[in-house]
Amino acid sequence: MDRERQQELREKDRQYVWHPFTQMKDYAAQDHVLIEKADGIMLYDADGKSYYDTISSWWCNVHGHGNPRIKEAIRRQLEQFDHIMFSGLTHQPGIELAEQLVQVTPDGLTKVFYSDNGSTAVEVAIKMSFQYWQQIGQQSKTNFVFMENSYHGDTIGAVSVGGVDLYHAMFKPLLFNAIRVPSPDVRQLGNERTPEREAALVADALDAVRTLFRERAHELAGIIVEPMIQAAGGMVIYPAAYLRGLRELCAQFNVHLIADEVATGFGRTGRMFACEHAGISPDILCLSKGLTAGMMPLAATLCREEIYAAFYDDYATQKTFFHGHSFTGNPVACAVALESLRLFRDEAVLEQSQAAANTLTEQMNTFTSLPHVADVRQLGMIAALDLYRDPETRTPFASDLRIGTRMYHAGLAEGLILRPLGDTIYYWLPLCTTPSQIEDIVERTQRVLRQVTAPLS
Amino acid sequence: MDRERQQELREKDRQYVWHPFTQMKDYAAQDHVLIEKADGIMLYDADGKSYYDTISSWWCNVHGHGNPRIKEAIRRQLEQFDHIMFSGLTHQPGIELAEQLVQVTPDGLTKVFYSDNGSTAVEVAIKMSFQYWQQIGQQSKTNFVFMENSYHGDTIGAVSVGGVDLYHAMFKPLLFNAIRVPSPDVRQLGNERTPEREAALVADALDAVRTLFRERAHELAGIIVEPMIQAAGGMVIYPAAYLRGLRELCAQFNVHLIADEVATGFGRTGRMFACEHAGISPDILCLSKGLTAGMMPLAATLCREEIYAAFYDDYATQKTFFHGHSFTGNPVACAVALESLRLFRDEAVLEQSQAAANTLTEQMNTFTSLPHVADVRQLGMIAALDLYRDPETRTPFASDLRIGTRMYHAGLAEGLILRPLGDTIYYWLPLCTTPSQIEDIVERTQRVLRQVTAPLS
Ligand SMILES: Cc1ncc(COP(=O)(O)O)c(C=O)c1O
Ligand SMILES: Cc1ncc(COP(=O)(O)O)c(C=O)c1O
Numbered sequence: 001m002d003r004e005r006q007q008e009l010r011e012k013d014r015q016y017v018w019h020p021f022t023q024m025k026d027y028a029a030q031d032h033v034l035i036e037k038a039d040g041i042m043l044y045d046a047d048g049k050s051y052y053d054t055i056s057s058w059w060c061n062v063h064g065h066g067n068p069r070i071k072e073a074i075r076r077q078l079e080q081f082d083h084i085m086f087s088g089l090t091h092q093p094g095i096e097l098a099e100q101l102v103q104v105t106p107d108g109l110t111k112v113f114y115s116d117n118g119s120t121a122v123e124v125a126i127k128m129s130f131q132y133w134q135q136i137g138q139q140s141k142t143n144f145v146f147m148e149n150s151y152h153g154d155t156i157g158a159v160s161v162g163g164v165d166l167y168h169a170m171f172k173p174l175l176f177n178a179i180r181v182p183s184p185d186v187r188q189l190g191n192e193r194t195p196e197r198e199a200a201l202v203a204d205a206l207d208a209v210r211t212l213f214r215e216r217a218h219e220l221a222g223i224i225v226e227p228m229i230q231a232a233g234g235m236v237i238y239p240a241a242y243l244r245g246l247r248e249l250c251a252q253f254n255v256h257l258i259a260d261e262v263a264t265g266f267g268r269t270g271r272m273f274a275c276e277h278a279g280i281s282p283d284i285l286c287l288s289k290g291l292t293a294g295m296m297p298l299a300a301t302l303c304r305e306e307i308y309a310a311f312y313d314d315y316a317t318q319k320t321f322f323h324g325h326s327f328t329g330n331p332v333a334c335a336v337a338l339e340s341l342r343l344f345r346d347e348a349v350l351e352q353s354q355a356a357a358n359t360l361t362e363q364m365n366t367f368t369s370l371p372h373v374a375d376v377r378q379l380g381m382i383a384a385l386d387l388y389r390d391p392e393t394r395t396p397f398a399s400d401l402r403i404g405t406r407m408y409h410a411g412l413a414e415g416l417i418l419r420p421l422g423d424t425i426y427y428w429l430p431l432c433t434t435p436s437q438i439e440d441i442v443e444r445t446q447r448v449l450r451q452v453t454a455p456l457s
Numbered sequence: 458m459d460r461e462r463q464q465e466l467r468e469k470d471r472q473y474v475w476h477p478f479t480q481m482k483d484y485a486a487q488d489h490v491l492i493e494k495a496d497g498i499m500l501y502d503a504d505g506k507s508y509y510d511t512i513s514s515w516w517c518n519v520h521g522h523g524n525p526r527i528k529e530a531i532r533r534q535l536e537q538f539d540h541i542m543f544s545g546l547t548h549q550p551g552i553e554l555a556e557q558l559v560q561v562t563p564d565g566l567t568k569v570f571y572s573d574n575g576s577t578a579v580e581v582a583i584k585m586s587f588q589y590w591q592q593i594g595q596q597s598k599t600n601f602v603f604m605e606n607s608y609h610g611d612t613i614g615a616v617s618v619g620g621v622d623l624y625h626a627m628f629k630p631l632l633f634n635a636i637r638v639p640s641p642d643v644r645q646l647g648n649e650r651t652p653e654r655e656a657a658l659v660a661d662a663l664d665a666v667r668t669l670f671r672e673r674a675h676e677l678a679g680i681i682v683e684p685m686i687q688a689a690g691g692m693v694i695y696p697a698a699y700l701r702g703l704r705e706l707c708a709q710f711n712v713h714l715i716a717d718e719v720a721t722g723f724g725r726t727g728r729m730f731a732c733e734h735a736g737i738s739p740d741i742l743c744l745s746k747g748l749t750a751g752m753m754p755l756a757a758t759l760c761r762e763e764i765y766a767a768f769y770d771d772y773a774t775q776k777t778f779f780h781g782h783s784f785t786g787n788p789v790a791c792a793v794a795l796e797s798l799r800l801f802r803d804e805a806v807l808e809q810s811q812a813a814a815n816t817l818t819e820q821m822n823t824f825t826s827l828p829h830v831a832d833v834r835q836l837g838m839i840a841a842l843d844l845y846r847d848p849e850t851r852t853p854f855a856s857d858l859r860i861g862t863r864m865y866h867a868g869l870a871e872g873l874i875l876r877p878l879g880d881t882i883y884y885w886l887p888l889c890t891t892p893s894q895i896e897d898i899v900e901r902t903q904r905v906l907r908q909v910t911a912p913l914s
Contacts, residue, residue, distance in 0.1 A: 009553075012556050015556070015567075018765060019545075020785045021780070024765075032546060033545060035538060035548050036548075036549070058544075065538060066538065074531065075532065081494055082495065082751075084500060084514045084522075085515045085874075086476055087876070088876060089500070090470050090474065090476070091491065091492050092466055095466050096466075098469070098473035099472070101473075110472075110473070111473065111474070113475040117573045117784060118782070118783060120573075120612060123613060127613075130627075153782075155613065156612065171584060171587065174587060175633070176630070295539050296754070296784065297574075297753070297782075297783075298754075311481070312480075312481050313480070314480075314482060320479065320480040322627075323611045326719075326745065327754040328477045330753055332752075332753060419542075
């Protein structure tokens, strides 16, 4: 794209666009990167400069950009029909995707309710759980439980069960009351991490839930969790034992376990779904992002048959679940999701990515000896580390240094899209990333890290 | 599609899919219509039987299904790049669409914030308005006002400002408190409708708002309305004078006017936006559905510059709007929306649809003399009527007769997709509908109406 056209677009971007999660003044003196092409893990700006999309465009992209089979699936579906309503009408891609989702997700989930994004998948889960208890005669079960550090989206219902104050505190007067339980964040153990201490931490976190459930289960509809990784809350990877304990407590005390796999679903953690690391099935499961391989908006909320059954009755009994979105079950998005699942099978994507994940493990190890680095962690194609002024004592950098933002900017110069969460640097790689790309990404990141931290040491 | 395959899909539909807004037991003995093809206003089921999509697949479709220019726009965008994140990165379709939206929407709206569906467009509006007052030092302005009969979506924030109890009453414990004002529903005047009485009704409805604002404006962030037509609330068409009055009151008392044009936007009412009927500009505007010509999920919330400006500051002042969705500004959806706006221009869509709207007026007049029909009404390509046992006295049919549902079923047999709201029968036609198609649709509908009501007379 010629420079004049670029300039024109940049001015219009400033004039008309309000970007999400962005302090727009940060971009007064500096431009948003204008992307013109994407291919595999690479993005190309309008000057042709390339960048590794190390965070899969917000944890969405699965098979890389521009996958020819996905494009062909879109073309094929458009030859048949584009969008039609999903009430009263139905269609093959919507039906077949529902079947496949029931098959690939953890056991016991039997029905699929579509919506458009991760936030609405969570809203559906909350409303479904709430209405279920009303309809089986346990009207006092109206409250929800969430974990500290959790993030479930930005609509009011999703924010109400969110545990990151930066995003949520402002909106308190609009939120329903929900109950926070501790996160078994093993980073709390600092340098004292041993298997025993981890187990004790998990036991403590579960005790908090048990105490709450014992006292108030009769008021509780469900508990919502991001299985294995609290993503937006800082890439907190926690032990699978916590999930197993939670599953037992929910069964024992009759509280729905709602698993939000919007971010973790579809192979990113090394398993198709993060719940598999713990060998558990939730009562309700939320999916989005990777569902369409990161191509277009689509979400699904799956539930157990007994939940569905509590809504299934004569119309006059008024048990209908009155929830829906205009674009529910968009046929093009469903066709894309189906093709993505075919790709998983035909190209043994999960198995293939295992080699890459092993390389990622080796490479992440090389960070541990670098200055300012602590808590290097990984699960499948996700890896993270935290930067501290003094990592030994976990003394943070002054927040006005905005280390993460500096890493972001320096990363761009090195051809990396990094998007740190505070001072947590992370990768969330497409499953198509090759071992040698991972080596290159890590080498570049370490160069960036030295550049950013050297003047501060 | 052969019958065996159809049967297989129908069984899977029952086994795996939970359809939106649907009492699934209604479909125990009866099938969802399995759609296999769509073209213009027509849908075709797996047996090749055709149906008029008289409600534009939930008020979304604008130019008809399968428009070749839209398909080509998708293909073109996919050749460039598919989905990329819209924070830190930007792209031509997202920028150009924002520019165009600012240009085509009512004056004074300068910034575009994207999201994925109508509900999130409303959630963004609510949170934006709320945070605005917090940041300009008017912290007590935390409440929202809505109209009875209103519908703004199904996420908890949108439900909190919803006025249709059927959808919303159940979830009360999860909702924030909002304040209901009367709807200037001229149907209240029954057979006594005169311009004077309509004006008095509007004046009364505005008085209620004035009284509320006088007492509590210091606590009020905004009032949200569906301009001109309360759609899901029963296709309530109200006088433009109400909107003008509301605009004045909002300015006078410093309360945001939030216009939800998710349903009415993009030409459906005979103007590009329903606000134009009243010649007003809101402070915040919500768009979705027709934004992509009904092809795929995309939404936008536009606001005045002063609102944007209240968030624009040094990062450390903590004024960032922390809202975003993974698929924000999806490039494919933006490219489709741009092509739809080009179609509006190149094919003079609004002007063309005027002839069709005139035919619709003539044709709707033929309903007025039919038994059981009352309150025939129309705005642009939207028209509605209510069915009563006795239309003179507005005595309804017994609700367990489910007249609307009967109309729906009988409509299918006649090749019509109708989706009555209770006993309100309506059309929400694609702008490409021709006068002769309208005649055919109305003729079929009247046949259906006679079939359904004759045995009840
Ligand atoms: C006026 C209005 N606002 C908001 C919505 C919600 O949109 P969505 O279904 O895309 O969430 C609708 C949907 O019918 C609507 O009619
Ligand atoms: C775990 C989790 N849940 C829900 C969401 C919300 O999804 P969306 O941004 O599509 O609304 C996210 C998005 O980042 C997420 O990570």
